Amino acid sequence: MTIAITASGAAAEAVASVVPTLVGDLVASGITVQDPSLWGPEAEAEAAKRLGWAEAITVSAELVPQIVALRHRLAAKGLNNFVLAGMGGSSLAPEVITRTYGVELTVLDATEPGQVLDALNVDLEHTVLIVSSKSGSTVETASQRKAFEKAFSDAGYSDVHDRIIVVTDPGSPLDRSAREAGYVVFNADPNIGGRYSALSAFGLVPSGLAGADIEELLGEADAVTVELAQDRADNPGLVLGAVLGGTTPLRDKIAIVADGTHIQGFPDWAEQLIAESTGKLGRGLLPVVIGVDAPEITEGLHDVQIIRLVASTEETREVAPGEVEISGSLGAQILTWEYAVAVAGRLLGINPFDQPDVESAKVATRSLLDGEPEPVPAAFTASGVDVRGAGGIDLGDSLESAVEGLLRHLTDDGYVAIQAYLDRVAAPGAVALRDALAARTRRPVTFGWGPRFLHSTGQYHKGGPSNGVFLQITQIPETDLEIPGSPFSFGTLVAAQAAGDATVLAEHGRPVLTLTVTDVAQALPILLGALR
Structure with a gap:
């Protein structure tokens, strides 16, 4: 096998119960021949023009x-x-x-x-x-x-x-x-x-x-095509699809951890594939990119499925209870996950090929750029951090009280999304905020660089379940840069993108806490203290 998947616990039960039906329904071969009817009549028109990836190897x-x-x-x-x-x-x-x-x-x-x-x-x-x-x-x-x-x-x-x-x-x-x-x-x-x-x-x-x-x-991708096309119980695309979308009750937070794999950064790619494909109609799967020491791994959360990307090995390795391990080459992994997410869409009853809520943040951004409104004043400033809130947050009068006000909205089946509109080259240490908040809340926490995540998990934030709370971190740039031929600068653009997304989230009933800093390096210890 070019892809090896080992499942335990609820994931193994999903494979045993769901895959036989997928085999009987000829789902794998249907995807391979680009049958747009697999996701129901409402999705058929979109699916008919979005299945070219099934033959991308030959075309490319x-x-x-x-x-x-x-x-x-x-x-x-x-x-x-x-x-x-x-x-x-x-x-x-x-x-x-x-x-x-x-x-x-x-x-x-x-x-x-x-x-x-x-x-x-x-x-x-x-x-x-x-x-x-x-x-x-x-x-x-x-x-x-x-x-x-x-x-x-x-x-x-x-x-x-x-x-x-x-x-x-x-x-x-x-x-x-x-x-x-x-x-x-x-x-x-x-x-x-x-x-x-x-x-x-x-x-x-x-x-x-x-x-x-x-x-x-x-x-590498071509080597797995025969396995993915066959309507068999050991088809890795069907197995992974059942893991993602077939657990009962649904484990709708998919925590992906790179644990020994040679593939670099794969969870970030899978994050977009999963979130944008499934987060709509008030349901979906939330991918959570975590490290090997992430708090989510040991919490035993009822709605979290841990998937480890491990090194290809012939040695027998015992899978941790309730977890899933996957190994394989990069090309094979890419194609297998594409099949699996398409399968998960069928199991969830959604169209995995549209993204109806991505455009809303773009429209809000454009409206702000065109209208050039005055910036919303901060509710208060503490330790050099400007604090703003939307969506019904009680901010109090300190960073700590503002964070507490946001987290009061976090439910037992919810999640926290950190949205960092920062220079990710200059401030990679901002990702430490994720683990700090996960340890405090004992709930899944995602971390996205803005505006990058708007083209990824942004769809899930608006279209998925209404159980997220959102922490925006923005910065006032030390040096701005004009955009040639445009009436706005890059600094104005990124500020409008953050403000526009916060507006749309609040309109969807999602609470948003925005913390604006000037010196990121100086502010990170302060933010870590407030989150802990």
């Missing part, structure tokens, strides 16, 4: 020599520093692939000015920007493209047409404008949604240009 094979040839051509010109401007599915898969293969790729899925400036200021002379977007209308990606075009122009480079590579859907606005500008364009299969696009041009072009062995990656 012809891209490999083109990508390799372009990499060699760029290297001959001394262009070997690659920056990826993309959000969600356009950035998460390349980040996992390049990290796993140990090659350098700067993933710019941010609007925080410091992070954008950092990408602009590192070796611009040898830099190639990869602009990756299905339509090109994504505000983050479009803004990043403008910033790099100006930087290349200001530096006097005459070879800008070599320095910008575009990945987009055929006929998209970005496709047309990029060709008019003379950029190299790779068209992706329009019948693949962003979160299922890891093995398409969106995953392969940035990864291959950066030096990852994408031919090997596709080979």
Whole structure:
């Protein structure tokens, strides 16, 4: 087997009870032949144009020599520093692939000015920007493209047409404008949604240009295709799908921990796949990315399913009670999880291919940018941190009381989402806030970098169960950066994205506590103290 899955407890019971029905219903072979009726009549129209990922390996094979040839051509010109401007599915898969293969790729899925400036200021002379977007209308990606075009122009480079590579859907606005500008364009299969696009041009072009062995990656995925296509009880896609969506009662918090696997950052990719595919109609699965020492592992929470990504090994290893262990190559894991989440969607009775609530935060952001309203004043400032609340929080008059006011809304089946609109390159230590809050609340806590998470767990936050409480952490940038041709700066954009999302969450009845800091390094110990 190219993928090994071992389940115990409720997960094993789900496999035993659910998989035989999936086999009898020919679900695996149905996905493989792209049968859009598997998710019910309401989902059929969307599914009919979103199942191209099932044949992505075959379609993508012809891209490999083109990508390799372009990499060699760029290297001959001394262009070997690659920056990826993309959000969600356009950035998460390349980040996992390049990290796993140990090659350098700067993933710019941010609007925080410091992070954008950092990408602009590192070796611009040898830099190639990869602009990756299905339509090109994504505000983050479009803004990043403008910033790099100006930087290349200001530096006097005459070879800008070599320095910008575009990945987009055929006929998209970005496709047309990029060709008019003379950029190299790779068209992706329009019948693949962003979160299922890891093995398409969106995953392969940035990864291959950066030096990852994408031919090997596709080979790893191809090795598991026969297993995934067969209507058998040991089909790993059906087994994992039953683990995700078939437990009774449903363990709807999926805690994913990398525990010995060679694959780097995989839980972050799986987070988007699961949350955006299943979080809708008031139900869904919440992925929780955790470490090996996370508080959630030892709490024995009734609604949490622990899944460990472990090293491939022939040795017999005893699985902890109630947990699941998975091993396999990166390519095989990607395709198996895509099948499994599609299966989970069928079990949950939802359409795993739409994202009806993602657009709401974008609309709110645009409204704030267009209207240029005055910032909402802080309720109070404590220890240099501005405090604001929405959704009925009793803030009190201190950081500690504000956090307590937020956590009063946390239920026995709820979760906390930390949304950090910070420079993740400069402030990686912010992730420590997650474990601190998980230890205090004894409930699942997610951590997302803003605005990156808006293209991932943001769908679940609004469309999933109404049992989340939200802690926003924003920063006032030390240095702002103008967006060429736009009436707003990156600093204004990221502030509007945070405020817009908070507004939408509050409108959905979700409590939001916003803490705004100036000096992140100085503020983190203060925030840790308040959360503990």
